[in-house]
Amino acid sequence: xxxxxxxxxxxxxxxxxxxxxxxxxxxxxxxxxxxxxxxxxxxxxxxxxxxxxxxxxxxxxxxxxxxxxxxxxxxxxxxxxxxxxxxxxxxxxxxxxxxxxxxxxxxxxxxxxxxxxxxxxxxxxxxxxxxxxxxxxxxxxxxxxxxxxxxxxxxxxxxxxxxxxxxxxxxxxxxxxxxxxxxxxxxxxxxxxxxxxxxxxxxxxxxxxxxxxxxxxxxxxxxxxxxxxxxxxxxxxxxxxxxxxxxxxxxxxxxxxxxxxxxxxxxxxxxxxxxxxxxxxxxxxxxxxxxxxxxxxxxxxxxxxxxxxxxxxxxxxxxxxxxxxxxxxxxxxxxxxxxxxxxxxxxxxxxxxxxxxxxxxxxxxxxxxxxxxxxxxxxxxxxxxxxxxxxxxxxxxxxxxxxxxxxxxxxxxxxxxxxxxxxxxxxxxxxxxxxxxxxxxxxxxxxxxxxxxxxxxxxxxxxxxxxxxxxxxxxxxxxxxxxxxxxxxxxxxxxxxxxxxxxxxxxxxxxxxxxxxxxxxxxxxxxxxxxxxxxxxxxxxxxxxxxxxxxxxxxxxxxxxxxxxxxxxxxxxxxxxxxxxxxxxxxxxxxxx
Numbered sequence: 001x002x003x004x005x006x007x008x009x010x011x012x013x014x015x016x017x018x019x020x021x022x023x024x025x026x027x028x029x030x031x032x033x034x035x036x037x038x039x040x041x042x043x044x045x046x047x048x049x050x051x052x053x054x055x056x057x058x059x060x061x062x063x064x065x066x067x068x069x070x071x072x073x074x075x076x077x078x079x080x081x082x083x084x085x086x087x088x089x090x091x092x093x094x095x096x097x098x099x100x101x102x103x104x105x106x107x108x109x110x111x112x113x114x115x116x117x118x119x120x121x122x123x124x125x126x127x128x129x130x131x132x133x134x135x136x137x138x139x140x141x142x143x144x145x146x147x148x149x150x151x152x153x154x155x156x157x158x159x160x161x162x163x164x165x166x167x168x169x170x171x172x173x174x175x176x177x178x179x180x181x182x183x184x185x186x187x188x189x190x191x192x193x194x195x196x197x198x199x200x201x202x203x204x205x206x207x208x209x210x211x212x213x214x215x216x217x218x219x220x221x222x223x224x225x226x227x228x229x230x231x232x233x234x235x236x237x238x239x240x241x242x243x244x245x246x247x248x249x250x251x252x253x254x255x256x257x258x259x260x261x262x263x264x265x266x267x268x269x270x271x272x273x274x275x276x277x278x279x280x281x282x283x284x285x286x287x288x289x290x291x292x293x294x295x296x297x298x299x300x301x302x303x304x305x306x307x308x309x310x311x312x313x314x315x316x317x318x319x320x321x322x323x324x325x326x327x328x329x330x331x332x333x334x335x336x337x338x339x340x341x342x343x344x345x346x347x348x349x350x351x352x353x354x355x356x357x358x359x360x361x362x363x364x365x366x367x368x369x370x371x372x373x374x375x376x377x378x379x380x381x382x383x384x385x386x387x388x389x390x391x392x393x394x395x396x397x398x399x400x401x402x403x404x405x406x407x408x409x410x411x412x413x414x415x416x417x418x419x420x421x422x423x424x425x426x427x428x429x430x431x432x433x434x435x436x437x438x439x440x441x442x443x444x445x446x447x448x449x450x451x452x453x454x455x456x457x458x459x460x461x462x463x464x465x466x467x468x469x470x471x472x473x474x475x476x477x478x479x480x481x482x483x484x485x486x487x488x489x490x491x492x493x494x495x496x497x498x499x500x501x502x503x504x505x506x507x508x509x510x511x512x513x514x515x516x517x518x519x520x521x522x523x524x525x526x527x528x529x530x531x532x533x534x535x536x537x538x539x540x541x542x543x544x545x546x547x548x549x550x551x552x553x554x555x556x557x558x559x560x561x562x563x564x565x566x567x568x569x570x571x572x573x574x575x576x577x578x579x580x581x582x583x584x585x586x587x588x589x590x591x592x593x
Contacts, residue, residue, distance in 0.1 A: 013047060013048075013279070013282070013283055013286065014279065014283065017283045017286070017287070018044070020287075020290075020586075020589065020590055021040060021043065021044045021286065021290060022044065023586065024037075024040050024290055024293075024294065024586060024590070025037045025040040025041050025044070027582060027583065027586060028040060028293070028294075028297055031297070031301070031579050031582075031583070032559055033297045033300070033556060033559060035552075035555050036293045036294075036296060036297055036552065036555075036556065039293055039552075040290055040293060043174075043286055043289055043290060046174065046175040047282065047286050050149065051092070051149050051150065051151040052148065052149060052150050052151070052177050052178075052272070052273050053150075053151045053152075053153055053175060053176045053177050053178075054150060054151070054152055054153065054176065054177065054178045054179065054180060054208075054269060054272075055152075055153040055155055055172060055173055055176035055178070055179045055180070056068055056152060056153065056154055056155065056179070056180045056182060057155050057169065057173070057179055057180070057181055057182070057196070057200075057201075058181060058182030058183065058184075058193075059193060059196075059537075061184065061187075062182040062183060062184045062187070062214060063182055063184055063214030063215050064154065064155075064182045064214075065077040065078060065079045065154070066079050066214065067180075067182055067212060067214055067247055068091070068152060068154055070247060070248075070262055071152075071247070071262060071265065071266070072091070072140050072142050072144075072145075072152075073142070074097075074114070074140055074142070075114075075115070075116065076091060076114060076138050076140050077089065077119075077138070077154060078116050078119040087134055087135060087136055087156070088135055088136070088153060088154070088155060088156075088172050089135075089136040089137075089138055089153070089154040090135065090136070090137050090138070090151055090152070090153055090154075091138045091140055091145070091151065091152040091153075091154065092137065092138070092139055092140070092145065092151050093139070093140065093141070093142060093145040093146040093149075093150075094139025094140060094141060095141055096139065096141070097113075097114040097139055097140055097141050098111045098112060098113055098114050098138075098139050099111065099112040099113070099114055099118050099119075099136060099137070099138050099139075100112075100136070100137045100139075101134060101135075101136050102134050102135045102136075102137070103134040104134045114138060114139070114140065144266060148269075148270055148273050149273075150269070150273070153172055153176055155169045155172055155173075156169060169200065170200055170544060170545070170548070173200055173201065173204065173206060174204070174289065176206065177207055177208060177272070177282065178206065178207060178208030178209065178210075178269070178272050179201055179206050179208070179209055179210075180210055180211075180212055180265075180269075181193075181197060181201070181209065181210070181211045181212070181242070182211075182212055182214050183211055183212070183213055183214065183231060184213075184214050184215045185213050185214065185215045185216040185218065185219050185224075185227045186215050186218055186219070189231060189234050194238060195538055195541055195542070196541060197240060197242075198238075199541065199542075199545045200545070202240065204285070204288065204289070205281075205284055205285045205288045206285060207272075207278065207281035207282050207284075207285045208272040208275075208278075208281070209242045209243075210242060210243050210244075210245060210265070210268055210269075211231070211235070211242050211243070211244050211245070212244075212245050212246070212247050212265060213227065213228060213231055213244065213245070213246050213247075214247065214248075216228075216246050216248055216250060216252075217248050217250050221250075221251050224250070224251070224252050224253070224256075225252060225253035225255075225256060228244065228246065228252065228256050228259075231244055232244050243259075243268065244259060245259045245260070245264055245265050245268065246259060246260040246261070247261070247262045247265050248260075248261075248262075249261050249262065287590050287591075290590060291587060291590060291591065292549065292552070293552065294583060294586065294587040294590070295587070296549075296552040296553050296555075296556045297556055297583055298580065298583050298584055298587060299553065299556065299557070300556035300557050300559060300560040301560065301576065301579050301580040301583055302580055303322065303557060303560045303561075304560040304561075304576045304579070304580075305573070305576035305577055305579070305580050306318070307319060307322070307560070307561075307576075308573040308575070308576040308577075309573045309576075319561055322557075322561055323561060326554070326557055326558065326561065329421055329422070329554065329557075330554065332417075332421050333421070333422070333550055333554075336414065336417055336418070336421075337543060340410070340414060340539055340542065340543055341539070343406075343410045343413075343539070344535060344536055344539035346406075347403065347406045347407070347410070347535050347539075348532040348535050348536070350402065350406065351399055351402070351403065351528055351531055351532055351535065352528060352532070354395075354398065354399055354402060355395075355399075355524045355525065355527075355528040358391075358395045358398075358524055359520060359521050359524050362391045362392075362395070362520055362524070363516070363517060363520045363521075365387075365391065366384070366387060366388070366391070366516055366520065367513060367516060367517070369383070369387065370384075370509060370512060370513060370516060371509060371513075374505075376505060376508045376509050376512055377508070380512060388523065392523065392524075392527060395524070395527070396527070399528075399531060403531070403535060407535075407538055407539075410539075410542075411542060414542065414546070418546055418549075418550075422549070422550050422553045422554075
């Protein structure tokens, strides 16, 4: 059945699979399902291109751009804090390097040189504050791309609050042969990352996947092996058979040397192009996409057949009922979206409520320790940062477990509603031990010097660290306190007058108590703010994953009603029975491929 792949990167289906796709498009078009037929034709076009496309995906600040630049050995993409866009970037081989922007209408703008300054014109500030739409094609003179006929697809950050971006990523992945998932070593694996992998990649049977751990060089060498093992154990726990690589050339334990270095990543991607199972995996991926379209057509054909079997009067009544039902279904969908937004807000409120509880408990514990120390300046400098890390890590575990349960319950409810109304579901996450990401920023208002040293105040930059990885690592047996001890919290960001260092110990404690009472709520609110944004991103991803299926279902149902108007009783029932039978047989034959 499989045919030889003649050109590196070229995608060719077997003749049988190609004929099945064409037959699906023709049959859907013949029976009036034009939009579904066009979707099948798009799938066929996607899979018939000459290049092997690899999408690089990940949430914001996961190091995707840095990874791609290092992979290509050229500064092809901007890094840092440049405003993000809602555009895709396709990176291809070109003898002369440069950037070309094509707007959403397909108009090609003048070519730009391949340098960071060129990207400054492609941000929202230059488009009236709105995200620019369209596509950027980056031509890179890279022998590796040319040799393997590869195209790399850089996607916007996942986990975004904008559903339009989530849909853009989903659409892009439908035309990618493989995906590289970027996970930051400093932020580990969140609920939204797990959900993205399940729904966007595994559920859609993306043929080839690998995961890269970025920013591992920012982790102390002694902890790098623990981070790698944590990521691998999480994938195993979640039932995801995805290979893990470290793209940076850094020191790691001996057992991980074989997966460390950009050369290992390149070699693995090359193995995709030449994989003897590639054709089988690609066909499985394509046929799964076509099956979803045929399912929508069969549901509509069944509705159409029911109408055709009724007499003229009954049909008229049924058509009216089904139109009303369809209108109600649209209203139901709008209600579901509203309810999911309400559930999202409720989840965020629950996090806020839990945070208020921790403001009191953490505050009480820290104040108790301050009041009972004989050396307040030493406690503030040495013990306070460590104790804050312990307390906030404990809070992260509690909040994470709560968020996991809430999201899992909401997805179960959403799936039940979708199945009842639209006969479809999205991939429901199996939560288990998943921790939500919280960011800690040190807002300490005092930097206390020892009383027997020169009294100086040091203004230091605040630093933010994610505790998600630390919490997760404690789950896999590395030890709670040993992990917390490696985290680090920034030093003070604001100043107090010198009189805080004068006077008796009791006076110092009183003044430090006032500072501590003001700081702890700020610590917690900063941490929870990041968590709440992530929760909104998770719910946005859930809604986006369901929307395209709902649209296909609604459109097919409308077509069925339209075609039933004015149908001759006897002829109509025979024709609709034949349509239903033919579509069902076609779907069964594709399932047997």
